[in-house]
Amino acid sequence: MTKEKSRHHHGNLQAALVEAGISIIRADGLEALSLRKCAAMAGVSHAAPAHHFGNLDGLKQAIAQEAFARFTQFMRSHADAGDDTPRARLHGICLGYLAFARAEPALYAMIFCYTPNTPPADKGPNDIARDRTRGPAYQLLRETCAPFVPAGTDPVVIETQVWSLVHGFALLCQHGRLGPEPPSDETVLAMLDRIG
Amino acid sequence: MTKEKSRHHHGNLQAALVEAGISIIRADGLEALSLRKCAAMAGVSHAAPAHHFGNLDGLKQAIAQEAFARFTQFMRSHADAGDDTPRARLHGICLGYLAFARAEPALYAMIFCYTPNTPPADKGPNDIARDRTRGPAYQLLRETCAPFVPAGTDPVVIETQVWSLVHGFALLCQHGRLGPEPPSDETVLAMLDRIG
DNA sequence: GCCGAATCTTGACAGTGTAAACTTGACACT
C-alpha cells in the first residue's frame, strides 16, 4: 500500500518548517517570515510550529542553526579547493565566506543575529573553549590563520583581524555601502595579504 | 494665555515620533518598534504616523537617518579629541566608531540596514561621488586615512580595509562572537597599526 | 470671510503571535 496520509504525525515537520522558512526568507526577506506562512507551506495548521519551536524566535534560531551548518560546510569546501599552501587556504576560506554572504545574504545575516553564543561557558581561555564560544567555524579559521601568526604575537589578534575584515567587508558590500558594484575579490585578497 | 492644546497639529509630530521610536528601540530592540506604540507615546492617534512616513519602513528610515546624524557627529567629535597627529586622528575616529556601536547597538545596526545608499548616482568615480554614495561619514574616513596611503596604492583599498575592519569588529563584538568580554580597544588599535 | 490643503481622528479589515483546550494516533503494558 502507498503511505497513507495521516492527519497527524507529519513525519519530519521540524525540518519541513525550517525548509519552508528558508525558502520564504530567500524569496521575500526575513521580515516576511511568519509562523503561519511556514505552517501553511508545510501543509499543517497554523499553531503547529509553536509546538516544535516555542515561538517565532525559536523558529528563527532553528533556521539560523541550519544556515550555519550549510555555511560552515560551504566554507570548508572552499578552503580545500586550491593549492595546499597556507596562503591558498586562507584565500580560499575567505572567498568562500564572501561567496556565501553574497549568495545568501539573508541567511548569512541571520547566522550572527539568531545563533546562540557562549553555550557552555567553559573554564579556561584555551583554544577549545574559544572554538566553542565563537561558533563552529572558528576552529577552521584558527587553523587557517596559524601559519600567519608572527612569533611573539597573540594568535587571537590575527584571527580577529582576519575575521573582522572579511565579516565587515561582506556586510558593507551587502548593504551597498561600497558602491553600486562592490570591489572585486582580488581587492579583498590584497587587503588580506597586507595583514600577513 | 498658555498654549492651548489643540487636538490637531501637534507641532512637530515628525520629530516626536522619531524620538519615541528611538526610545522604544533603545528599551526593547528593533523588533518591538511599531507605528502604534510610537503614536501612543507621542500622544496621537494610531494612524497618524502613516501620514508622515507612509509606512513602517518609512519610519525606520527616518529613525536611521537621525541615528546616522548622531553617529557622524559623535565620531567627528572623537576624531578631534586627541593630538593633531594623523595616527591620533585615525585612532580617535575608530574608537568613536566602536564607542557608538557599543553604546547604541540597535541604532548602529539600523544605520546600515535602513539608510538609503547611492542617492544621486553621480557620474565619475571621483572622491565627491564616493562620499555621496557611501554615506555622510565617508568623507571623514577618507581624510583620516589619507596620510596612511602608501605611494602607488589606491586610497580606496586603505579606506575599505579600515572601514571593514572596524565595522566587522563592532558587529562581531555586538553579537558576542568575540567572547563574553570582548577584546580591549587597544587590541583594535594594534590591528589598525598593522595596516598603516 | 472663505476655500483648499495639510494634519489628525475614527472605524474597519486582514494578518500575525500566542495561549488554552481538545482530538488523534502510536506505543507500552497488563
Added chain:
DNA sequence: AGTGTCAAGTTTACACTGTCAAGATTCGGC
C-alpha cells in the same frame, strides 16, 4: 482486547499590528 500515557496537530480565541478609507479639524493664503 483493553487501558493508560504521551507526543503531535487541530481548533478556538484574543490581543496586537499595519494599512486603508472616510471624516473632522486647523492652518495659510486669498
